Amino acid sequence: MTDPVVLVATMVAKPGQEELVEKTFAAALPKVHAEPGCLRYALHRRTGTTGEFVMIEKWASREALDAHMKGAVMREMGAALAQALAGAPDLVFLDAIPVGDADAGAV
């Protein structure tokens, strides 16, 4: 049984590109949610910032995440964001440690 993969991705928009970045995500997320193995792909803005976006992701397996990374939706997002981000996304991969309530205790 493959383990789900949890990922926290932080992306910083260049000044003046915040709206474009948010609109790019808004257009892409419904398509990402439809991708095989996408369990969670939740967009946030870091409190107190305008351009620091944090995606909390959960994929059914590493294979599902890899397929997402190579897929058409990501390519489209990547192209739109290529000039709009201040740098490469910061990716923090996490291994879930299930404790307590099964719902509250897992992303």
Add this chain to the structure above:
Amino acid sequence: MTDPVVLVATMVAKPGQEELVEKTFAAALPKVHAEPGCLRYALHRRTGTTGEFVMIEKWASREALDAHMKGAVMREMGAALAQALAGAPDLVFLDAIPVGDADAGAV
């Protein structure tokens, strides 16, 4: 209507304290999950590390989170972890941007 608060808290165990930190969380989490307004309190270890723990939290309101921070469970956890963490937790507060599927699109 108050907005839910999403928080990513990163805590690093001192070398040799990893097991104590994990056991402290394991004992506390069922009690945190029972606290009013606790929607998500999910423990993770950063992939490839032994002692970097990441809690992804979601509270129904800032008031619920504040009550948690001042509550007995947190006091108990704080006391047990006081000598076991390499420094203060790194707290990243997030504002959710709901997009796409209501379930996959939110923590």
